[in-house]
Amino acid sequence: MATTLAALFAGWDLHQQRIVQMIAPLTPEQLLLRSAPDMWHVSILAAHVIGTRAFWFHEIMREGPPEMAGWSGLDDIDESARTVERLVQGLDETWAMIGAVLARCTADDLDATFERVYPTHTRLFTRQSLLLRVLTHDAHHGGEISQILGMHGVMGMDW
Template sequence: MTQPLSPLVTFYRQGWENHHQALIASITPLTQEQLSLPVAPHHTSIGELLAHMVDARISWFHGWMGESNKAMIHWHEERLRNTLTTYEATELAASFEESWQVISSAMERWNFADLERVFPAAHQAWLQSQGFEEEPAHTRQWIVWHVLEHEIHHGGELSLALGTHGLESFYTW
């Protein structure tokens, strides 16, 4: 017998999808000049903030839980090269869409037991080699919440940056 989906995952998926669609609507019309605007004085650009948000999705879903597609793997490999990349709005929106397909699909599959699965940090050796403390293992439920809260936090930052520069702000309703 198949376990039913977790109501928590169902809740996350619906609310997160609304947040995701608002992100796409905010990103798509941005010009290269607008993506280059700083989030705040002496801070990263709007484009860098958006790339950071995609990085988090990919790091946690691909790097920690092994949930990915070709586009996510390509993004991850490009970012590991540590080259300063400037993205266009269409590239950023496509990366959000590709990563959302993986996230959405995973949340449709996961049941209660899946949420309790524990994932160790895959980068423990690197942390040790850099003199950092080891990172604790996390449950899938913790990872989903962490990525979502990360997007909520940076979504607010994005909204403030867009509004500060007189651009259409980020709205989820």
């Protein structure tokens, strides 16, 4: 039996757990912390992680149940809709979708292609490129959230 992508991407699940552990205890006020007045606050960044996962995995790769579409664009909605509970739910549900892909697919599936249609052209992405895109996006914004919290004396990610 071929090795699944879960083995090849081992550690991403731990990063997911650490993001959730970092977000879950935050107060509504802490969700609004930011590094500078013109930068996104923690709530938007967490919602952006969720929305990006839903966009690339659900809308482009057609993974997950139809309800997953509700997580796309979470970073575009009013802050009052982004409670800690909703953010944790979004992180968990989008991770379940990602985890299912990693558990099902093998290295042989990395070359599968997916189309993204733009107004002026269509672009093809491989599964490998999309996995790396979302993994690095998670790491980048997870670290950014951790740094913002640390700047304000709040415990960030437990590395």
